[in-house]
Amino acid sequence: MKRKKHTAGDEDAAVDMTPMLDIVFIMLIFFIVTTTFSSEKGLEPNRPPENQPENPNPSKSLSIRIDETGQILMAGRIVDIRRVVANAQTYLANNDTDSAAIQAHEDTEHGIVVEVMDQVKLAGITKVSVLVKED
Template identity: 40%
Template sequence: MRRRANRSSAEQNADIDMTPMLDIVFIMLIFFIVTTSFVKESGIDVNRPSAKTGETKAQGNIIVGIKANGEIWIDKRQVDIRAVRANVSRLHAENPLGSVIIAADRETKTYVLVAVMDQIRLAGIMNASIATESESQ
């Protein structure tokens, strides 16, 4: 009879306590959420024009960067003007609530900016914004 009692107590002690492992998993999850950047940058630095009427967008955005020499950058990659529509469509499908922001250098030619805006509209997004710097009053 004693052997039975010893076996049943050994079986009760054989259970694995999952609480510490779950704590570690949740801490790692919180760490990765906090350190992840949710804004996709265009991958280039531009000298944006200033505006007194600029507004701040709070949601995650799709940023299309245009350098002064006419290079177009999306998601840290240089793209051709013909690929803007496909890239913006893909990124918009991944983040349907995000808006499209065009970060054009102040020296960018107008025809390049208009061509990019046309490609964005052909992708089905009618409310693209142009990034500016706030002007001090």
């Protein structure tokens, strides 16, 4: 039995990587092109400028309290969520202001706070602050 001798041509055999690199780059381009970037939606905070001088005559803002059970208190009275707009408009008719402060208990549902904010903005108040009361 005769053994086959190895020739120099067998040592130079190599795998051609060019087609594999082409496929990798094509896949990379495909994933870059098909990726969608989504912008998150949410509430924009309205922050005052850093070096704002103190206002000597602060305006009287509408004060709304929401307790842990979801009851809404305006001017010391319990108000239904559907009557917030009417009460806010009455307050605006009697007072010259464009701001409201909503003080919510930390256990209050977020949906109620957002609904009150929407109702106050419908009444015509542009500046709304939200405060969280911790026990």
